[in-house]
Amino acid sequence: MNTQQEKKFDVGGQAVMEGVMMRSPNATAVTVRRPDGTMVTKLTPFVPLKEKHPWMGKPFIRGIINMGTMLYYGMNTLEDSTKMLGMLDEEPTKFEKWLARKLGKGIDKIVMAFAIILAVILSVVLFIAIPAGVESLLRGAGMSTIGYTLIGGLVKIMILVGYMIFCACVPEVRRTFQYHGAEHKSVHCHESSLSLTPGNAQTFSRLHPRCGTAFLLIVFAISILLFLVLNVLVPISNFFVRFLFHLAMLPIVAGVSYEVLMGLAHSNSKIARILRWPGLQMQRLTTREPDESMLECAIVSVNVVLNGIPDHAKRTPEGWAVFTDYRQSEPGYIPPVEEAAEEETDADNADADPAPEA
Numbered sequence: 001m002n003t004q005q006e007k008k009f010d011v012g013g014q015a016v017m018e019g020v021m022m023r024s025p026n027a028t029a030v031t032v033r034r035p036d037g038t039m040v041t042k043l044t045p046f047v048p049l050k051e052k053h054p055w056m057g058k059p060f061i062r063g064i065i066n067m068g069t070m071l072y073y074g075m076n077t078l079e080d081s082t083k084m085l086g087m088l089d090e091e092p093t094k095f096e097k098w099l100a101r102k103l104g105k106g107i108d109k110i111v112m113a114f115a116i117i118l119a120v121i122l123s124v125v126l127f128i129a130i131p132a133g134v135e136s137l138l139r140g141a142g143m144s145t146i147g148y149t150l151i152g153g154l155v156k157i158m159i160l161v162g163y164m165i166f167c168a169c170v171p172e173v174r175r176t177f178q179y180h181g182a183e184h185k186s187v188h189c190h191e192s193s194l195s196l197t198p199g200n201a202q203t204f205s206r207l208h209p210r211c212g213t214a215f216l217l218i219v220f221a222i223s224i225l226l227f228l229v230l231n232v233l234v235p236i237s238n239f240f241v242r243f244l245f246h247l248a249m250l251p252i253v254a255g256v257s258y259e260v261l262m263g264l265a266h267s268n269s270k271i272a273r274i275l276r277w278p279g280l281q282m283q284r285l286t287t288r289e290p291d292e293s294m295l296e297c298a299i300v301s302v303n304v305v306l307n308g309i310p311d312h313a314k315r316t317p318e319g320w321a322v323f324t325d326y327r328q329s330e331p332g333y334i335p336p337v338e339e340a341a342e343e344e345t346d347a348d349n350a351d352a353d354p355a356p357e358a
Contacts, residue, residue: 011187011302012210014074015179016081017172020294022183022301023073029305030077031297032084039297040084041304041321041329063258064251070212075116084320126163128246131155135231136239145231153224160216164285174288179297181206182290184283186298196302198295198326206287207280209265214279218264219257226253296326303329 013022019032019039025048031041049065050057056065131152138148167173188204189196208214226249236242264272264279290298300323312335313321313328323329 010210011190011305013183013187013298013301014077014212015176015183016077017176018085018179018297019081020179020183020186020298020301021073021077021081022187022298022305024305027305028073028077029301030080030084031301031304032081033293033297034085037324039300039323039326040316041300041309041323042080042084042319043304043309043321059259060255063255066258067254071116124247126159127156128250129243130159132243132246133239136237136242139235139237145235146228149224149228149231152227153220156220156223157217160220161282161285164282168285177286178288178290179294181287182294182298184208184211184287185290186295186302189299190302196299198292198299201295201299202290202292206289207283209276209280210261211279211283211286213283213286214276215257215261217279217282218260219253222257222260223249223253226256299326300329303331307331 011022011024013020013028015021016030016032018034019030021028021030023029027043027045029041029043031039033039048057049069050062056062134155135148135152138151139145143151168177182201184206185201185204186196187208189201192200192204194200223246227246230245230249236245264276303326304321307330309321310329310331310333312333313323316322321329327333328335
């Protein structure tokens with residue numbers, strides 16, 4: 001687990017329902033903890049877009065591409081986690097049955113697409129339309145360009161913080177925030193010289209400089225500075241024009257913010273530490289201290305995304321790996337005598353001829 005080759009690239013991820021997704025340059029691994037205590041892992045290899053299209057890996061462009069791919073994989077991962085937990089096997093409601101009859105077998109993809117569209121619309125309204133409206137009102141009231149731009153940026157940050165505080169009040173989301181902390185701790189441990197164990201991972205901070213929460217704060221800071229300059233050079237009084245202008249500039253802001261985030265994350269200079277500090281503090285809202293079982297899920301995801309699913313791992317009918325102990329996900333794991341005997345018995349039973357019918 002602690003090889004130099006594994007440390008040549010960054011590993012990151014996100015918390016999901018009762019689990020953790022980890023992403024390497026060529027695969028994602030989702031691990032969830034089922035009610036029976038077992039951990040189920042799905043490994044999904046992929047070819048990076050920058051290998052298919054090298055221009056997508058260029059500075060600034062890669063930030064825009066990364067934002068889009070993370071949204072795509074993030075939504076797919078959330079859907080995978082609900083399936084792996086068996087939540088989709090529950091008896092559907094009358095409304096769900098009616099939708100299935102009307103929309104056919106593709107209802108899951110339709111519902112997911114609707115959820116994505118709704119989330120995008122909500123984000124645009126909260127973080128672009130409302131701040132742009134506030135800026136237009138303040139500009140109409142005669143406030144200076146610097147004044148209304150800074151207040152518009154402050155409104156964005158206040159909405160973001162308020163949203164995070166609201167989410168933290170929901171018990172299910174609070175538990176997901178614990179898995180978020182487990183993700184960060186396991187990544188810290190992987191990047192250190194220590195063995196990847198729950199005990200070692202627990203000693204690290206639940207805050208990480210490459211976190212998406214820090215990225216959001218950098219996006220807002222960059223957007224404030226960028227729009228401050230643009231508002232001075234190109235004053236816009238009409239709300240709808242201002243709204244469309246902010247929307248059109250979002251990819252540029254994302255591209256610049258990604259480069260800033262990567263630069264700060266991989267630098268240990270005093271200036272970098274100072275600039276990283278606000279983003280790290282923001283993560284106190286989106287992470288909580290995890291328990292050992294959550295760290296085990298995160299560690300399994302790290303092991304599998306780096307080394308693949310071990311040959312000795314048991315499988316579900318869907319092809320997902322099943323682990324009862326996080327150490328079973330390690331590439332050099334040797335099953336104890338009792339466990340090996342149990343697996344041999346299971347194999348013998350599977351190969352045995354069926355009993356004759358009465």
